[in-house]
Amino acid sequence: MVKKKKSPAPDAIRIGLFVTCLADLFRPSVAFAAVKLLENAGCIVEVPETQTCCGQPAYNSGDEAGAKALARNVVSAFESFEYVIAPSGSCAAMIRVHYPELLKDDPQFGARAVDLADKTYELISFLTGTLGVRGVDMKLDARATYHDSCSGMRELGIKAQPRTLLASIDGLELRELTDPNACCGFGGAFSVKYPDISGKIVSVKTKDIGDTGAKLLLGSDLGCLMNIAGRLKREGSDVEVRHVAEVLAGELAAPPIGEGD
Amino acid sequence: MSAREAILGRIKQSLNVSGDDAGRKHTVKSRLETHPRHTIPERGQLDLEGRIGLLAEILEGQSASIAPVAKIADVPEEILRYLRGHGLAPALRIGENPVLRPLDWERAKLEVAAGAADTHTLTGCSTAFCAIAESGTLMLLSGPQNPATLNYLPDNHIVVLKREDVLASYEEGWDKMRARGADIPRNVNYISGPSRTADIEQTIFLGAHGPRRLHVVMVK
Amino acid sequence: MLAGTGNFTENTRKALEDAALQKALGNVKRGFIAKRAKARAALPEFETLRDEAKEIKIHTLAHMDLYLARYEAQVKRAGGQVHWARDSGQARRIIAGICKAAGAKSVTKGKSMITEEIGLNRYLQAQGYEVVETDLGEYLIQIRGETPSHIIAPAVHLNKEQVETDFRSHHKNLPPERPLSKVSDLVNEARQVLREKFVNADVGITGANFLIAETGQSVIVTNEGNGDLTQTLPRVHIVAASLEKVVPTLEDASTLIRILARSATGQDISTYTTFTSGPKREQDLDGPEEFHVVLLDNGRSGLPGGEFEDMLRCIRCGACLNHCPVYQSVGGHAYGSVYPGPMGSVLTPLLQGVSEARHLPHACTLCGRCEAVCPVRIPLPAMLRRWRMRDFAKKPPLAKAKLGLKLWVFLARHPALYRLITTPVIKILALTGGRKGRICALPFGGAWTDQRDLPAPQGTSFMARWRKGERP
Incomplete structure (x- = not known):
């Protein structure tokens, strides 16, 4: 059980936080929550200045050269750390799963991409897996449901980890979606390239969320959460949407995603 | 160049192989000769009692029926009972079947016609080569003894199966077929x-084109 | 002869507005997904079998030339003939030639995606043959003049009211006041009408799920029994199959059969699985006198060893369609290609050229659920991404989306400039969001805001706040 911030031990794990562009630009509170969770677990968190985007939009749109250039940036910016942690399954999967393949023929970066992949993790699975965190000291009276983002779930096997930590929150009731394995329809550029289909898919998700009776939707990928929150708000739903790290860290000062003061 | 040569040539080109690589040929020859088995699920490895239980359970779950009889001579009686129970005419058609032909059909007052089925055949009767318990499957070999039309044209299909022929897995069925020594028939029907x-609308309805009913008579 | 795929966006809009279609798609989702999940749960060895199935296919593809040659030899040995077809046109001509030589007038067909791929029906009909599809779903779409909307459930987009209307207008010789409102009425009527077709056909054409090199057998799986009637009653039986259907042995086929129906319909095995070799034997009382196999290439021979080789592992179970959020939303017809869904979006550009099917690889969220359920573990998302890369390299350089992406990549490669530009943008967006915290309409962001609000940024970037020393 992680109670409160410890001062880092001399042999503390030194982490490079990959903030992710969405957390950086849209929702810094997620990154602050990530820092808090990692520091509470005894890590030293650093934030390299030269980081921007992991290259996922380019990679998934077919811009191989652009994706490679951004991947090399990330490798250079983060390879000196013991671990690289991202509060996003899809960005972590980009580095962990796709960088080695993307840079495999790069004589300068190929091997380095593999090394970086080996030490890159999504935040929650790193807390429960590598750091062995079993719970948080938190209280929150809420009925919540959870959206498993596709990349995190299928490329990194993240499913039980956030539920383990959420179960330790006093007062939080978690109700599962009827089809938790279904995509929310975000898909990066897909959401604006095929808005009608994307809108249809996310409306199935918001219906599933509504049917659970939950008033709080949690997840660990801001892309999906912004898509779902945007749709819920458009439909006039009162379900609040937050990144799971915010709830676990008790960083709830900022309004939920898509809501004002 | 014939299409055959062109296609095979392009495959070899894609694979970057020549046609007469002894290593590849040997690999293929040995795979075909030894036909190695892959994983057989546990449900495909049961003892006889277990196999019979599983076969009946799956078949009944698929809306077929299964009835045991003590000896082959009891088959006509059981068939009569079945046909009467469903209000069906006491008539059936069988192929040149050495097991079914000699039975005393007259005593059971069943009218038996011989040969392949036509559109007027209401009930066809065949013998199973074996059954595969793991999937609730009857394995039939086509031939004069079991014309394939008997399996598909009539409204009702009755299959006579010997109890000891209830095998566990598909692989056991194939081994039994290979052990016959004879050439394979035109059809092996599962x-x-x-x-x-x-x-x-994804609504399951029985009797699409083939039989509406399937009844298995299992002989001890 | 593949349908044009160009109107994808228009097709999808229509599909989304089609209430009957949307209801039918709900059935697909609820039915197939739950049934597969149940079948998988009931077989503890399922994942192991998937691994082995994949290995069987990989081994076969690496020795495809040799297994095909062996298959051909075994078919000949059983008294059948094998015809090799380089492309759709050649396959159509071969089949029409067999029909002509047989003096045929009418042809019945079992369900075959290959004959859809080569556009066989229209070709034979133009030559005066009566061609009748006998799989109930195929028959339903044939009388409507449609193409399959699903590779294993071709009429999944229809409801029973539509079928009733079609039967009343198509089966004109039956009493007009007959009851037809129930599924049972409809199935019985189809059975009655098609019986006559089965019996009177001169040629029966089926597809093949597998071709077994060891024995020269082709395998079909059906639930209706229509495939067996198609291949048993006429005087001539033609099997239309593509090259990659070949597998080495009966044991290999057994493993594939164990995962095929479970992945497709959730059955342990389809009701009828039939292994066929050659024409009727001399002593047989029924069966065709002639047996032909038409082996279709259509570009497949160029795939082994290449980037899209894995696609040849596909056993056409349809699981990737059933689990695809895009397929679930728009159905199969919207794709405009013979093979819809994830497998279709990889395969169609291979068969008909990427420029014709350019939309398909993009119309996917890359959610990965298709790969997660594929019985032979085809990396469909990775292959769709590969198509996108090829397309990106080709596209005219100033396409709007490409320009936007290039700008993003440029900025992201120059962190200082990136922060200089993004700082005012998120500031403005935050102000636009105002007290509501979200934006309902954006001048250049309609594609997003037509469907959902845009959650507004918090205003200042994390990097800026962190640099100023802010800590949690």
Whole structure:
């Protein structure tokens, strides 16, 4: 059980936080929550200045050269750390799963991409897996449901980890979606390239969320959460949407995603 | 160049191989000769009692029926009972079947016609080569003894199966077939229930084109 | 002869507005997904079998030339003939030639995606043959003049009211006041009408799920029994199959059969699985006198060893369609290609050229659920991404989306400039969001805001706040 911030031990794990562009630009509170969770677990968190985007939009749109250039940036910016942690399954999967393949023929970066992949993790699975965190000291009276983002779930096997930590929150009731394995329809550029289909898919998700009776939707990928929150708000739903790290860290000062003061 | 040569040539080119690589040829020859088995699920490795239980359970779950009889001579009586129970005419058609032909059909007052089925055949009767318990499947070999039309044209299909021929897995069925020594028949038919369709609104309905009913008579 | 795929966006809009279609798609989702999940749960060895199935296919593809040659030799040995077809046109001509030589007038067909791929029906009909599809779903779409909307459930987009209307207008010789409102009425009527077709056909054409090199057998799986009637009653039986259907042995086929129906319909095995070799034997009382196999290439021979080789592992179970959020939303017809869904979006550009099918690889969220359920573990998302890369390299350089992406990549490669530009943008967006915290309409962001609000940024970037020393 992680109670409160410890001062880092001399042999503390030194982490490079990959903030992710969405957390950086849209929702810094997620990154602050990530820092808090990692520091509470005894890590030293650093934030390299030269980081921007992991290259996922380019990679998934077919811009191989652009994706490679951004991947090399990330490798250079983060390879000196013991671990690289991202509060996003899809960005972590980009580095962990796709960088080695993307840079495999790069004589300068190929091997380095593999090394970086080996030490890159999504935040929650790193807390429960590598750091062995079993719970948080938190209280929150809420009925919540959870959206498993596709990349995190299928490329990194993240499913039980956030539920383990959420179960330790006093007062939080978690109700599962009827089809938790279904995509929310975000898909990066897909959401604006095929808005009608994307809108249809996310409306199935918001219906599933509504049917659970939950008033709080949690997840660990801001892309999906912004898509779902945007749709819920458009439909006039009162379900609040937050990144799971915010709830676990008790960083709830900022309004939920898509809501004002 | 013939299409055959062009296609095979392009495959070899794609694979970056020549046609007469002894290593590849040997690999293929040995695979075909030894036909190695892959994982056989546990449900495909049961003892006889377990196999019979599983076969009956799956077949009944698929809306087929199964009835045991003590000896082959009891088959006509059981068939009569079945046909009467469903209000069906006491008539059936069988092929040149050495097991079924000699039975005393007259005593059971069953009218038996011989040969392949036509559109007027209401009930066809065949013998199974064996059954595969793991999937609730009857394995039939086509031939004069079991014309394939008997399996598909009539409204009702009755299959006579010997109890000891209830095998565990597909692989055991193939081994039994290979052990016959004879050339393979035109058809090996796996039958795992009466005909069905779910093509309209995913609603399952029995008797799409083939038999509406499948009944298995299992002989001790 | 593949349908044009160009109107994808228009097709999808229509599909989304089609209430009957949307209801039918709900059935697909609820039915197939739950049934597969149940079948998988009931077989503890399922994942192991998937691994082995994949290995069987990989081994076969690496020795495809040799297994095909062996298959051909075994078919000949059983008294059948094998015809090799380089492309759709050649396959159509071969089949029409067999029909002509047989003096045929009418042809019945079992369900075959290959004959859809080569556009066989229209070709034979133009030559005066009566061609009748006998799989109930195929028959339903044939009388409507449609193409399959699903590779294993071709009429999944229809409801029973539509079928009733079609039967009343098509089966004109039956009493007009007959009851036809129930599924049972409809199935019985189809059975009655098609019986006559089965019996009177001169040629029966089926597809093949597998071709077994060891024995020269082709395998079909059906639930209706229509495939067996198609291949048993006429005087001539033609099997239309593509090259990659070949597998080495009966044991290999057994493993594939164990995962095929479970992945497709959730059955342990389809009701009828039939292994066929050659024409009727001398002593046989029924069966065709002639047996032909038409082996279709259509570009497949160029795939082994290449980037899209894995696609040849596909056993056409349809699981990737059933689990695809895009397929679930728009159905199969919207794709405009013979093979819809994830497998279709990889395969169609291979068969008909990427420029014709350019939309398909993009119309996917890359959610990965298709790969997660594929019985032979085809990396469909990775292959769709590969198509996108090829397309990106080709596209005219100033396409709007590409320009936007290039700008993003440029900025992201120059962190200082990136922060200089993004700082005012998120500031403005935050102000636009105002007290509501979200934006309902954006001048250049309609594609997003037509469907959902845009959650507004918090205003200042994390990097800026962190640099100023802010800590949690």
